[in-house]
Amino acid sequence: xxxxxxxxxxxxxxxxxxxxxxxxxxxxxxxxxxxxxxxxxxxxxxxxxxxxxxxxxxxxxxxxxxxxxxxxxxxxxxxxxxxxxxxxxxxxxxxxxxxxxxxxxxxxxxxxxxxxxxxxxxxxxxxxxxxxxxxxxxxxxxxxxxxxxxxxxxxxxxxxxxxxxxxxxxxxxxxxxxxxxxxxxxxxxxxxxxxxxxxxxxxxxxxxxxxxxxxxxxxxxxxxxxxxxxxxxxxxxxxxxxxxx
Amino acid sequence: xxxxxxxxxxxxxxxxxxxxxxxxxxxxxxxxxxxxxxxxxxxxxxxxxxxxxxxxxxxxxxxxxxxxxxxxxxxxxxxxxxxxxxxxxxxxxxxxxxxxxxxxxxxxxxxxx
Ligand code: SF4
Ligand code: SF4
Ligand code: FES
Numbered sequence: 001x002x003x004x005x006x007x008x009x010x011x012x013x014x015x016x017x018x019x020x021x022x023x024x025x026x027x028x029x030x031x032x033x034x035x036x037x038x039x040x041x042x043x044x045x046x047x048x049x050x051x052x053x054x055x056x057x058x059x060x061x062x063x064x065x066x067x068x069x070x071x072x073x074x075x076x077x078x079x080x081x082x083x084x085x086x087x088x089x090x091x092x093x094x095x096x097x098x099x100x101x102x103x104x105x106x107x108x109x110x111x112x113x114x115x116x117x118x119x120x121x122x123x124x125x126x127x128x129x130x131x132x133x134x135x136x137x138x139x140x141x142x143x144x145x146x147x148x149x150x151x152x153x154x155x156x157x158x159x160x161x162x163x164x165x166x167x168x169x170x171x172x173x174x175x176x177x178x179x180x181x182x183x184x185x186x187x188x189x190x191x192x193x194x195x196x197x198x199x200x201x202x203x204x205x206x207x208x209x210x211x212x213x214x215x216x217x218x219x220x221x222x223x224x225x226x227x228x229x230x231x232x233x234x235x236x237x238x239x240x241x242x243x244x245x
Numbered sequence: 246x247x248x249x250x251x252x253x254x255x256x257x258x259x260x261x262x263x264x265x266x267x268x269x270x271x272x273x274x275x276x277x278x279x280x281x282x283x284x285x286x287x288x289x290x291x292x293x294x295x296x297x298x299x300x301x302x303x304x305x306x307x308x309x310x311x312x313x314x315x316x317x318x319x320x321x322x323x324x325x326x327x328x329x330x331x332x333x334x335x336x337x338x339x340x341x342x343x344x345x346x347x348x349x350x351x352x353x354x355x356x357x358x
Contacts, residue, residue, distance in 0.1 A: 070249030095250070159250050208323055210255030210335065223255075224332045231328060 008084060010038055012050070013092040016101050022090070035068050035075035035083070039091060039103065052103035059217065062151030065158070066103050067092040072158035074151075074217040094158040110154045110171065117174040118181065118196040124188035132186060140183040147180040147225055149218050156212035156222050168201030172212035172222035175203050179225035182232055194229075194236045203229040258339035262319045265312040272309055307354040314346035 006029040011022040025042050036054055043050040054064040059077040066075050068083050069090050083089060097105035114120075125132075134141055156172040157163055163171050170178075178197045181187045197203045203226045212222040251257075282290035296302065319342045325331045 072250065161251070207259055208255070208326060209251075209259040211250060211253065214253045214255065215250070221332075223335075224326075227327045227332060228330070231330065234328075 008038075008080070009088040010042065011088070011090050012039070012042060012103070013099075014050070014102050015099065017099050020099070020102075022092075029080070033080045035066070035073065035078045035080060035089065035091065036064055038080060038089065039066075039075065050103075051101040060151060062153035065094055065153040065155045067095060067158065072155040072215055074153055074155065077217065094154055096158050096160070096163045097154065105154075107154060109167075110157050110173070111152070113170045113174040114177055116196065117170045117178040117202075118189070118193035119174055119177040121181070122187050122189035122192065134185055140185065143183045143228070144180045147176050147220055147222075150176060150220055151218060153217065155215050155217055156220075159211035159215045161209060161211065162205055162207055166201065166205055169205050170197065170201050170203075172206075172216075172226065175206070175229060176212075176220060176222040176225040178203075179228050182229065191236065194233050197229050198233040198237075203233065206230075254336040254339055258319060258322075258342070261315060261343070262323075265316040265319070268312050269309075269316060272312075303354070303357045306357065307350055310353045311346050311350035314349040315343060318342035318345050 007026040008029050010025045010027045012025065014020055014023050025046050027038050027041050030037070036057065039050070039052050040054075043052070052064075052066070054076060055061040057064075057076045059074055062074070064075045065072055067073075067090075068075065068078060069085055071083075072094055073083070075091075080089065091103065093099045093103050093105045097107060097110065100106050136142075136145070150173055152173065154173065156176075160169075160172055162169050175197060178193050182190050182193050184190075187193070206223070206226045208223055208227065210223045213220070213224065216222065251260075279290070279293055282293060297306070319339065322335070322338045322342050325338075326335060
């Protein structure tokens with residue numbers, strides 16, 4: 001087939017935390033091909049030492065995100081045709097995270113922030129309690145539903161310039177998670193979450209630049225979630241002031 | 246060059262808001278100082294007025310009115326996003342803020358020339 005002989009120029013970032021650079025590869029073009037396919041082709045045919053992460057290949061696990069031509073993307077669901085520019089593609093590890101090797105980053109800061117933002121379920125019930133029924137049509141529940149399909153891919157984290165400029169900042173995904181819990185009737189420590197997200201590095205650092213919402217592959221809207229947290233934390237502060245007085 | 250991940254409407258709106266804010270912070274003290282001349286040194290103020298009649302100064306004023314308008318309307322958009330839970334159509338709102346600013350400063354320019 002003729003299309004197999006057409007090749008594109010792919011440059012891939014190779015190296016570790018301290019040094020590295022871009023190496024170029026010629027990769028045969030296919031009719032249907034994702035960026036993850038391209039990276040895999042290089043590993044299978046050019047250099048088996050190329051390191052990168054993936055698992056599900058269908059946009060569920062969130063492990064395959066990389067910078068593609070300067071934009072953070074889930075590579076298993078990014079088609080080459082969509083991003084190819086002048087027959088070239090540049091693939092790099094996610095921004096804002098330290099590189100371990102090649103395309104694999106150290107995601108500790110990203111995941112640690114989930115806990116720092118109170119992103120675990122706080123329960124006040126036991127297994128013996130009746131399961132509470134939550135009406136799916138309640139406004140608060142709809143807010144939760146809009147934000148829970150996060151796959152922890154860190155695309156938003158890599159897109160955010162507040163994350164780059166402030167290493168205390170919790171980042172869009174962790175704050176988005178906190179917002180879903182603040183609206184979750186079953187969470188028993190919602191004021192505690194508001195305290196965690198209003199401190200240093202919390203929601204008030206966000207400049208509403210919206211890069212998170214622009215690139216989130218699951219079309220979540222962390223910017224709007226963070227605006228919600230700003231509002232709720234202010235309301236919380238004011239009502240606290242009233243009860244203290 | 247603006248990096249690829251920053252080339253989208255709301256980031257550009259952020260940039261415009263920052264730059265207009267900084268320029269206004271530089272300009273407004275001068276503006277108030279000139280106004281204060283009406284009280285402290287009316288003669289100097291008159292010569293200032295005569296100077297401000299040339300077209301370059303008019304154009305500069307147009308830019309300043311634009312900056313002020315874009316900062317006000319862009320700021321209102323952000324306040325609405327954060328305080329009013331009004332958050333659909335942010336891109337349209339940001340574009341509208343620029344459009345209104347162009348309109349307001351355009352009228353100012355037309356009246357000035
Ligand atoms: S809206 Fe906030 S969290 Fe999202 S990219 Fe911008 S600064 Fe980061
Ligand atoms: S909010 Fe979106 S971009 Fe961010 S980690 Fe979750 S799925 Fe990925
Ligand atoms: S490999 Fe699982 S989301 Fe891409």
